[in-house]
Amino acid sequence: MPIEDFLPSRSVFQDYDKLSFDYVPEELVERKDAQQRLTTLFVPLLNGRPQNVIITGPIGSGKTALARWFCREFTESAQNRGRAVRHVLVNCRRRRSPSAVMLAVLNDFAFFPDRGFSLSEMLDSLEKHLDKGVDLILILDEADYMLRKSGSELIYLLTRFHDENKDSKGSVSLILISQQQVQNMVEPAALSTFKRGNQVRLESYPRDIIATIVDQRVDLAFFPGTVTADSVDLIADIAGEKGDARYAIELLEKSGLLTDEKGAEQVSVEQVRAAKAMIYPVFDEQTVGALDRHQRFLLIAAARMLKDSAYTTTGDVEKEYQAVAEEYGEEPRGHTQLWKYLKDLDSLGLIEAKVGQGETKGRTTVIRLSIQDMPSDVLIDRLTGTLS
Ligand SMILES: Nc1ncnc2c1ncn2[C@@H]1O[C@H](COP(=O)(O)OP(=O)(O)OP(=O)(O)O)[C@@H](O)[C@H]1O
Ligand SMILES: [Mg+2]
Missing domain, CATH: 1.10.8.60 (Helicase, Ruva Protein; domain 3)
Incomplete structure (x- = not known):
């Protein structure tokens, strides 16, 4: 073919790129407090005074999105006020050494050859770019990876940039991002430039x-x-x-x-x-293999009821179960027994039964398939295979 x-x-996609990992929407959902805090912390930069900030929070809590959103918007506002703020995001999981990070930064300004320049030569080169009157915000994303591998030397040098280059027309600000606390990984001399309170903590x-x-x-x-x-x-x-x-x-x-x-x-x-x-493929054949026939009937019944909807009720599953048992020529078990089976399936993590979900279903026990890694028709196929 x-x-x-x-x-x-x-x-079904109208604009697939809006799902890409580096796209950040105009509006972040429910992060006003963090947006406000981060912006407030950086107000002094509008007068050329650099800031160093730490963002922490668990996986997928929007740390990178927050930093990207902030830098994009702040850069624009600063520009409107006649200041050239520029930002670079470096992922420190991919670049764990000071020179690998610096190489990425310099290449964002202009081509810089990867030919074994020393760290201080690289910092000099950065100074030349910034001396044109540029305030740089450097986002060190997943900074803990660099800190663990190479320590905090680069952070120290960058936070001293101002002292070392008193006449420079530009500056360097840092945003460190990490899932875990990084304070204990940064040497005291570097940490002292992160004012107490210059931290934004995101919850999941x-x-x-x-x-x-x-x-x-x-x-x-x-x-x-x-x-x-x-x-x-x-x-x-x-x-x-x-x-x-x-x-x-x-x-x-x-x-x-x-x-x-x-x-x-x-x-x-x-x-x-x-x-x-x-x-996340985690289907566990052993667990399913250990079920007795009627438990499998019940699971098939639940899977059938869940083919086109996210939830079903115990009443519907019970009816369907009776049909399945009959298809296999067996006498359906009674209500009390079924209730016990449902609890077994729930405790094995195969289904999830909870009380009263949503208005349409009232306060009845509803069931969700929690072999979430498996579409219900695949599950039905597999179970049917084990029964014949
Ligand atoms: N408040 C939000 N509004 C809209 N989209 C968001 C929001 N928070 C996060 N996202 C989106 O969710 C995804 C994950 O967010 P992000 O990458 O920022 O998480 P993270 O905290 O950096 O996670 P990790 O620790 O794994 O790096 C991204 O696609 C991001 O755009
Ligand atoms: Mg991230």
């Missing part, structure tokens, strides 16, 4: 904020109506457990790609489950 036949004939996102972040990306990146509300809910549930916005956006992106691959019109919960399977 020609490759044209394999390419998607239609797409509550589930509902994750849902809003996903909604925002859906609007930006997808054609209207191509992502179901159930899918957004499911993504928020899955990524909300850890409060990780990156995971949420990754799930959204993969779900969209899988939808295109299928040639479907809408991103449904099945695609979300499949996307999860691709990102």
Whole structure:
């Protein structure tokens, strides 16, 4: 077949780039306090006085996004006030030595050859660029990687830049980003330039904020109506457990790609489950293999009910279970026994039963498939295979 036949004939994506890791939306969801704080800390730079700030917070809490958003907006505001502020982001997981970091910085200004210049030669070169009246904000992202490998020498040198170059028309400010506290990794002489309180701490996102972040990306990146509300809910549930916005956006992106691959019109919960399977494959055959027949019937029933929706109820699953048992020519077990099975499946982590989700379902026990790594039709296939 020609490759044209394999390419998607239609797409749910209106603007795929809005899902890329370095895209930062105009508006950050629910980060006003942090935005305000960071901006306040940098006000003195509008008068040429450099600042050093630390941003910490768990995975996917928006540290990098916050720093990028701030630098983009601040640079523009400074420009309007007649100051040339410029920012460079260096990822220290990829560049762990002072000279690797400096090379990235210098190359952002102009081509700089990778030919074993000493650190002090590189700092001199930076000084020449800044002396044209440029205030640099250097974001050292995932700074702990550099600190662990090479210590805080570069941070020390950069925070001393002002003292060393008193007549310079420019300056260097630092934003250190790390998941963990870095204070204990920075030598006291360098740390003293980080004023106490020059720290922004982000907490992981509550589930509902994750849902809003996903909604925002859906609007930006997808054609209207191509992502179901159930899918957004499911993504928020899955990524909300850890409060990780990156995971949420990754799930959204993969779900969209899988939808295109299928040639479907809408991103449904099945695609979300499949996307999860691709990102974190943790299906445990042994656990499923240890279930008795009726527990498997029940799991098949739950999977069937969950084919097109994120949640189902115990009542619906019970009815479907009776049908499955009959298909296999067996007498369905009674209500009390089923309730016990449901609890077993829940404690094994195969399903998740919780009370009263959403207005439409009232206060009944609802069930979610928590073999989240597996689309329900794949799960049904596998289970059916073990029963014949
Ligand atoms: N408040 C927000 N509003 C909109 N999008 C957000 C928000 N917070 C984070 N995001 C998006 O979520 C994703 C993850 O955020 P980010 O990369 O900033 O997390 P992080 O804290 O730097 O994580 P890590 O510690 O793994 O580097 C990015 O795509 C980012 O644009
Ligand atoms: Mg980051």
